[in-house]
Amino acid sequence: MEPTGAAAVIIGNEILTAKVVDENGPHLIRRLREVGIPLRSVELVPDEVDVIVESVARARLRAKYVFTSGGIGPTHDDVTVRAVALALGRRVVRLPEMVELITSRAKDALTAEALRLADAPEGAELIAQPGTWFPVLAVDDVYMLPGVPQLFRAQLEAVLTRLSGTPVYLRVLYLGLGESAIAAVLDKVAMDMPHVAVGSYPMFDRSLDYMVKVTVECVDQGPVEDAVARIRKGLPEGAVVRAE
């Protein structure tokens, strides 16, 4: 089966060593949900070529679209391009179009290292991004976004305009019973309707008027309403405090 949806690889020692709190993973999760592209996994990995290669290769088995964050730049810790190329079995080449962009921008201050930004997996496409000189680097549905949050966000939007999703239909039930009391009912519905995702989230905050939040979702409304009706029917009277 062809993989669908997306997977993300967030690259950076600075995140794993608590110097920076990752904002790009949560932002990507939120935006993909909004546009209706299911997200299969997010992995935070260090700036190490072999770990990134493995992670990108695995992401491609799980998902159609792969987003990487970070490791795009001219310094020794910027290894994403090399790792993505290895994961795809492609060579790294210098893109003439990028050399031109970098040269015209740097003017007299051009260094050999600045030109590393022109390196990309062979066959890479540059997706122009309105309002900035630096295009999005993409190849085989792997989108290599920069780690700096404002750049990540801008480039992500440029990519999302090209992808199409299917928004999810979601219903939520707030229950006045604990998980152990409702597990049998949820089990049965989840088992009978595998295409509907049923989630159960216990809350331990006594100030709330419910004990468990149950989510029911699917891209189609019909099965969701059907599953909600079955859950309601299976629960004791008065168990549902509130529904959304």
Place this chain on the structure above:
Amino acid sequence: MEPTGAAAVIIGNEILTAKVVDENGPHLIRRLREVGIPLRSVELVPDEVDVIVESVARARLRAKYVFTSGGIGPTHDDVTVRAVALALGRRVVRLPEMVELITSRAKDALTAEALRLADAPEGAELIAQPGTWFPVLAVDDVYMLPGVPQLFRAQLEAVLTRLSGTPVYLRVLYLGLGESAIAAVLDKVAMDMPHVAVGSYPMFDRSLDYMVKVTVECVDQGPVEDAVARIRKGLPEGAVVRAE
């Protein structure tokens, strides 16, 4: 080589579908840094047994200690115990000690599903946690923590008292030059001193008085000071705006 450090597997559809923002990953990253246990990777995965099995098995190849978050509970989407058992090649058994805890706590309201909380990979150890009835479930250095943030935090502390780390010595340089201008110097130091971690983080906020933050770290102070001295020497005069 025996793996060292830690790796994390954060389990939960609710996170990947943006219903909940994961707090446990960032909290774990911060606490491990504070106690000086290096973190190799963090993976966010759905409530799917096969994906979790793969992720836990991989985490164990990368790191000595594996922390999982979420999927501990009595409902159909709580599959962590089963997945960890599979990843370790162990059977799932019902722990008499847990059955007793659950039975005495539930009193008359005991359901068959509540007893699922007593299931664990064979050989699992229960780490008592002061102030709460639910112990930490651990086996082969895999610590299965609950997803609810307040419980995750409490259980993590119970585990951390048993592990020992080596705090990292960190120096930071704030530079008034761009990454392309400093890449050659950093490259050389990073190459010559592979045991010292050198990070380079460009800032695109024009209100800052520097353009790049360079971090230099290692468990030993000597090599860090040596690397900082080499970087300073390699940079043009006045490049360092500030140091920490």
